[in-house]
Structures are given as structure tokens and as C-alpha cells.
Amino acid sequence: MGRRAKNKQTAPEPLPIPSEGRPKTPKRKAEDDGQQSSLKKIKSSGSSKGKEVPTNRKKDLTPESLGRGDVQELDLGSDSEPEADPDDFDGGVDSDSESDDEGPITATNMEARSRKLDAQAARDAQLDLGINQRQGPTDGSDDGDLVTFDLPTAEEREAEKKTGGAELQEVQRRIQDCVRVLTDFKALAAKSRSRSEYIEQLVSDISTYYGYNEFLAEKLTQLFPIAEAIEFFEANEIQRPVTIRTNTLRTRRRDLAQALINRGSVPIGATPEYLAGHYMLQAASSFLPVIALAPQPSERILDMASAPGGKTTYMSALMQNTGIVFANDANKLRTKSLTANVHRLGCKNVVVCSYDGREFPKVMGGFDRVLLDAPCSGTGVISKDASVKVNKSARDFTLLSHLQKQLILCAIDSVDSSSKTGGYVVYSTCSVTVDENEAVIDYALRKRPNVKLVDTGLEFGREGFSSYMGKTFSDKLSLTRRFYPHVHNMDGFYVAKLKVGRRAKNAVDSASREVDEGPVEVLQEGETLPKDESGFDEEADKPFVEEAKRKRMKAKGLRVLPRKTAVAAS
Numbered sequence: 001m002g003r004r005a006k007n008k009q010t011a012p013e014p015l016p017i018p019s020e021g022r023p024k025t026p027k028r029k030a031e032d033d034g035q036q037s038s039l040k041k042i043k044s045s046g047s048s049k050g051k052e053v054p055t056n057r058k059k060d061l062t063p064e065s066l067g068r069g070d071v072q073e074l075d076l077g078s079d080s081e082p083e084a085d086p087d088d089f090d091g092g093v094d095s096d097s098e099s100d101d102e103g104p105i106t107a108t109n110m111e112a113r114s115r116k117l118d119a120q121a122a123r124d125a126q127l128d129l130g131i132n133q134r135q136g137p138t139d140g141s142d143d144g145d146l147v148t149f150d151l152p153t154a155e156e157r158e159a160e161k162k163t164g165g166a167e168l169q170e171v172q173r174r175i176q177d178c179v180r181v182l183t184d185f186k187a188l189a190a191k192s193r194s195r196s197e198y199i200e201q202l203v204s205d206i207s208t209y210y211g212y213n214e215f216l217a218e219k220l221t222q223l224f225p226i227a228e229a230i231e232f233f234e235a236n237e238i239q240r241p242v243t244i245r246t247n248t249l250r251t252r253r254r255d256l257a258q259a260l261i262n263r264g265s266v267p268i269g270a271t272p273e274y275l276a277g278h279y280m281l282q283a284a285s286s287f288l289p290v291i292a293l294a295p296q297p298s299e300r301i302l303d304m305a306s307a308p309g310g311k312t313t314y315m316s317a318l319m320q321n322t323g324i325v326f327a328n329d330a331n332k333l334r335t336k337s338l339t340a341n342v343h344r345l346g347c348k349n350v351v352v353c354s355y356d357g358r359e360f361p362k363v364m365g366g367f368d369r370v371l372l373d374a375p376c377s378g379t380g381v382i383s384k385d386a387s388v389k390v391n392k393s394a395r396d397f398t399l400l401s402h403l404q405k406q407l408i409l410c411a412i413d414s415v416d417s418s419s420k421t422g423g424y425v426v427y428s429t430c431s432v433t434v435d436e437n438e439a440v441i442d443y444a445l446r447k448r449p450n451v452k453l454v455d456t457g458l459e460f461g462r463e464g465f466s467s468y469m470g471k472t473f474s475d476k477l478s479l480t481r482r483f484y485p486h487v488h489n490m491d492g493f494y495v496a497k498l499k500v501g502r503r504a505k506n507a508v509d510s511a512s513r514e515v516d517e518g519p520v521e522v523l524q525e526g527e528t529l530p531k532d533e534s535g536f537d538e539e540a541d542k543p544f545v546e547e548a549k550r551k552r553m554k555a556k557g558l559r560v561l562p563r564k565t566a567v568a569a570s
């Protein structure tokens with residue numbers, strides 16, 4: 001595949017990376033200052049964790065590598081802030097663990113880490129300069145040294161595959177070139193090549209370079225303008241800042257800050273203060289759904305999928321140990337860490353239970369507020385669990401979305417619509433895909449006309465999609481909020497808040513039928529089986545129904561067609 005220099009070409013614009021979309025350098029002011037005041041942060045390095053990361057990416061070559069935006073001053077937040085947990089878990093992904101290559105983060109090694117991040121930022125800046133030089137002059141003059149890019153042909157791609165793929169450096173260069181062409185297609189594309197050919201090459205290169213399966217690389221790329229997608233993938237290679245939440249049931253922020261500073265080099269997850277329940281290690285993003293739910297003292301709350309309890313214990317603290325929080329999780333094993341956290345943090349208004357969320361409100365109902373922090377694919381927390389890059393298929397998203405739809409109806413139906421103080425459901429995931437977020441909320445709005453979307457009360461975050469890839473959702477979806485690692489320097493997250501109004505009597509009857517039928521399956525993380533198909537949209541349900549049929553046939557020992565053949569036949 002050739003590359004030729006082409007002099008004297010009119011200068012293209014610099015690579016149009018949206019400023020909002022750029023990870024922050026240590027010196028860059030946070031885009032969303034709103035988050036700064038309400039979170040407790042400790043400087044952390046941007047190095048990857050001890051876990052093996054399935055990526056081919058050469059970190060020293062990448063534009064936004066380690067640490068951008070990760071430096072945070074030690075700031076232990078305010079007393080009214082949310083709380084964290086070392087075991088906090090999001091959709092099968094341990095979203096709040098804290099280890100990294102450089103050992104534990106301590107109050108004394110923060111400064112050294114900060115310096116390292118500054119050095120990295122300088123290297124990044126040089127690389128940015130390189131990108132701009134490759135794009136030619138930016139002042140409108142025509143005397144640049146623009147390098148044009150010959151997209152490999154199908155044959156060349158095949159040949160490249162046979163020889164084991166291109167060098168990573170070449171792949172990286174091609175990503176930059178594809179982005180450049182795609183952002184000014186008319187001017188820069190080869191006349192004989194289509195946009196989709198460039199996109200195909202780009203997705204394939206992203207998959208190679210960052211270590212994603214092609215399905216997920218494409219799905220995630222589609223979420224953003226092309227240049228921003230690269231920012232997202234880059235941010236997934238960087239750890240988010242470690243955040244802790246003062247447990248106001250046990251201590252005050254100022255006292256905790258002083259105690260931790262005095263500790264010096266003790267790992268933040270093993271201090272006497274930690275063991276005594278003075279704080280939780282908790283991802284910043286996981287504060288958000290609780291802030292949106294805003295539980296009030298003396299209320300009756302359901303946390304439908306609660307283990308290991310990061311959000312439960314935060315709610316308990318906000319309610320000052322009054323009222324009652326039912327902390328439910330379908331996974332019995334996980335309720336052990338939930339119970340341990342509830343005890344450690346001194347939460348006395350929490351009752352732990354273990355039901356499939358789809359059994360509510362049959363088990364109990366009449367809640368003032370319900371939090372559904374749903375099981376999800378974890379595409380927002382790839383920096384914490386890189387296995388998501390390769391272990392998620394289209395089928396996983398179909399099954400998850402279906403489970404989430406079932407759960408949200410049950411969450412809505414568990415609310416006391418005549419609650420004097422509440423009547424709200426908050427739905428959240430640590431995933432950025434539309435199937436698990438807007439599609440679920442839109443579905444709930446269609447199925448429950450007595451429910452409406454309301455403002456989350458969160459002062460930052462991007463608006464949810466009202467339409468996406470040909471699908472149109474309710475306009476009100478713009479009231480929901482999306483959070484991204486490359487924009488907000490926190491895990492990818494989604495938050496929606498619903499107000500539940502009264503329903504007509506016959507609507508209640510049909511709703512309970514909708515969720516009562518069929519066996520309740522015991523779930524594995526990230527995996528679910530159908531419980532009830534009767535109440536779902538045919539189109540959305542098709543793959544799911546097929547899958548259920550396959551399972552039933554298999555269980556009966558019948559021969560099952562391979563999935564692709566079955567789909568083609570149907």
C-alpha cells in the first residue's frame with residue numbers, strides 16, 4: 001500500500017477533535033466543573049491495572065496515553081457526598097478496584113505520579129504536533145507537506161492478513177489517516193473509494209490496535225463522530241482517578257482527610273479508617289444514580305440490583321440511617337460482600353434480600369423510590385475490565401437489553417405512585433450502548449403510559465439520544481444523561497430518572513400478567529434467559545424468541561441449526 005508525498009496542496013483543517021471530546025491533560029481544566037466539587041478524588045496514575053489487557057496498542061506511540069486528565073488534587077469532598085466501595089461492581093465488571101502497575105496509591109506517592117503524568121502529557125503534545133504536521137499547514141497557505149493516503153484495496157487487505165497483519169505503527173498511522181479523510185471526505189478521499197470502505201478499514205484497524213473484536217469496535221465507533229471515537233478508545237486505555245466517599249454515618253470529611261494524610265504511605269484500601277467504615281472506594285460515576293434518585297429520610301427505597309452495595313450504602317447515609325432500604329441482588333454470593341459492606345459502614349436501615357428483580361413487585365412493592373442499577377455489558381468500564389473488549393457479542397446485547405426491559409417494568413411497578421415524597425425510578429448502567437440505555441427507557445415509556453421522564457438533576461453529562469441509527473425515540477430521552485471516560489474522565493455511564501404516575505386499574509392487571517408468566521431463570525453475570533415474551537415488541541423480540549426456541553430444542557435433545565443458518569431460514 002503506497003504512501004506518497006503531495007506538495008503544495010491547500011491546507012486541510014487540523015484533525016477536528018472536538019474539544020469537549022478530548023481527554024484532559026493534567027493542566028486542562030475539567031470540562032464539567034460540576035463534578036469536581038462533589039467528588040472526592042485522589043491523584044492516581046493512568047497506568048493500566050494488574051489485569052491483562054487484550055490490546056496490541058503500543059502505549060508509547062499513542063496520542064492520549066497514560067494519565068491524561070487523571071491528576072486530581074487530594075480533595076476529600078463534602079459531607080453530603082456519595083460513597084464508594086472497593087468491591088463495587090457494575091454489570092459483572094468490578095468497576096471500583098484500584099490496583100495498578102505502580103502499586104498502591106498513597107498520599108505520599110501522589111506527587112511523583114503527578115510529575116510522571118506531566119511528562120506523559122508533554123509526549124502527547126509532541127505526538128499531536130506530529131499528527132498536525134502530517135495534515136499539512138493549518139493557516140490556509142498552500143505550501144504544506146501534506147501526505148495523502150492510499151486506502152488498501154480488498155486484495156491488499158487480504159494479502160496483509162496472510163502475512164500476519166501490518167506493523168502496529170503502520171496500523172496507527174492508518175487510523176490517523178482514515179480519521180483525517182473521513183472528517184473531510186470530499187476533499188481528501190480518493191475518488192474511486194467510498195466512505196464505507198474507509199470506515200471498514202478504520203474499524204478493522206481500531207479492532208487490531210486496541211484489541212477489540214470487530215463487532216464491538218464497530219458498535220462503539222458508531223456512537224461518536226469519527227475523531228471522537230478514537231478519543232473514546234484511547235480513554236479506555238487509561239485508568240480513571242481513584243475516588244473515595246466519606247461515610248457520613250461514621251465520620252466527617254475533614255477528619256477523614258486529616259487522618260488519611262497522616263497515614264502517609266498506607267494503601268488506600270487497607271487503612272484502619274477503611275476497615276472501620278469511614279469511607280468507601282467508589283467510582284465517581286457510581287455516585288450519579290444516587291444523586292439523581294435523591295432518597296429522602298424516612299422513605300422506603302428499593303435497590304433492585306444492589307451488590308456489592310456502593311449505592312445502597314450511599315443511600316443509607318443520605319437518609320441518615322432512617323426509613324428503609326431493601327438491598328436486593330439476584331446473585332446470592334454477591335450479597336455476602338453487600339452484607340459485609342452494610343455492616344462495615346454502619347448502615348442500620350438496610351435489609352438485604354436475594355430475589356430475581358423480575359419477581360418484584362410480587363415480592364413487595366409500594367416503594368417511594370426504586371434504583372435499578374441494571375446488569376449490563378460494562379462497555380463504560382473497559383479501562384477496568386478489558387475482557388469486555390473481546391467477550392461481548394451481538395447476542396449478549398440482545399439478551400441484556402431484554403433483561404433490562406423486563407427489570408425496568410418491574411422497577412416501575414414496584415413504585416407507590418401516590419407516594420407523598422417520591423414516586424421515582426432511576427435507571428442506570430455502566431454501559432454506553434444505546435440498546436442498553438435509551439432503547440430500554442423508550443421501551444418503558446411505551447409500555448407504561450403512566451410514567452414520564454424527568455430531569456436527573458445532574459448538572460453535567462451529555463444528553464441521551466432521541467434518535468439513533470434510524471431509530472426514533474421519545475424526544476424526552478434528551479432528559480437522560482450520558483457520561484464518557486474521554487469527556488468526563490469517569491467511567492462510561494448512563495442515568496435516567498422516571499416519575500411514576502397513577503395507572504388505570506385494567507392497566508395494572510395486564511402489567512402484572514406481563515411479568516408473572518413463565519419461569520424465573522437464575523442468572524449468571526451478563527447472561528439471562530427469557531422469562532416472559534408475551535408483553536414485548538415482536539421486532540425487538542425476534543432474536544430473543546429464536547434463542548429461546550433453540551434452548552428449548554436443545555434441552556429436549558433435538559438437533560439445533562447453527563445460529564446463522566437459523567437466522568437466514570427465518
Ligand SMILES: C[S@@+](CC[C@H](N)C(=O)[O-])C[C@H]1O[C@@H](n2cnc3c(N)ncnc32)[C@H](O)[C@@H]1O
Pocket residue numbers: 088089090091092286304305306307308309310311312328329330331334355356357358373374375376523525
Ligand atoms: C451493576 S451491578 C450492581 C452494582 C451495585 N448497584 C453497586 O452500586 O454496588 C448489577 C447487579 O445486578 C445483579 N443482577 C443480575 N441479574 C439480576 C436480576 N435479574 N435481578 C436482580 N439483580 C440482578 C448482579 O448480580 C449484579 O450484582
